[in-house]
Amino acid sequence: MQYDYSYCPICKNKLVTRKESGLERKRCSDSECDFVLWNNPTPVLAAVAHRNEEVVLVQSIGWPAHWFSLVTGFMEAGESPEEGIAREVKEEIGLDCKVGPLLGIYEFIQMNQIIIAYDVFLSQGEIKLDKEELVDFKLVSSSNLRPWPSGTGQAVKKWLHQRGIENKEIEFKKLKKN
Numbered sequence: 001m002q003y004d005y006s007y008c009p010i011c012k013n014k015l016v017t018r019k020e021s022g023l024e025r026k027r028c029s030d031s032e033c034d035f036v037l038w039n040n041p042t043p044v045l046a047a048v049a050h051r052n053e054e055v056v057l058v059q060s061i062g063w064p065a066h067w068f069s070l071v072t073g074f075m076e077a078g079e080s081p082e083e084g085i086a087r088e089v090k091e092e093i094g095l096d097c098k099v100g101p102l103l104g105i106y107e108f109i110q111m112n113q114i115i116i117a118y119d120v121f122l123s124q125g126e127i128k129l130d131k132e133e134l135v136d137f138k139l140v141s142s143s144n145l146r147p148w149p150s151g152t153g154q155a156v157k158k159w160l161h162q163r164g165i166e167n168k169e170i171e172f173k174k175l176k177k178n
């Protein structure tokens with residue numbers, strides 16, 4: 001997320017823009033305080049979560065009706081990425097899973113995030129959506145699954161490629177309509 005802080009979170013003085021380590025950054029205006037807003041990207045975990053060659057795509061609250069994406073979530077302090085994505089899968093769709101290999105790490109510049117995507121094997125059982133975050137899900141077979149042009153979409157593309165499937169990417173303008 002691109003936060004626009006105006007005040008120092010340590011001493012509450014105004015932030016000012018100055019050059020720090022070669023780039024313009026916001027830092028505290030109080031010369032006694034060392035706070036610099038580095039604005040580094042936030043890690044986000046993502047799962048190509050599947051069983052029987054069907055991938056679970058989910059729709060978050062507030063998204064257009066034709067938008068579906070991977071199960072994703074932020075890491076909690078003190079957990080490994082693998083623990084984090086297993087926790088997110090359990091929270092969002094109610095299933096246990098086995099976290100497989102890393103699919104890749106992808107930038108998501110508009111959101112100032114870095115996507116860390118895993119191949120995730122779902123256990124049997126009924127999918128139960130987290131109704132506080134999600135409104136819908138769908139199961140898409142690998143032959144019908146099409147990647148989309150963003151970090152999570154590139155993880156899908158890689159997962160398909162590992163199966164010898166090169167489905168055409170969904171065009172960005174189709175993602176925007178509706």
Ligand SMILES: [Zn+2]
Nearest residue numbers: 008011028033
């Ligand atoms: Zn300060």
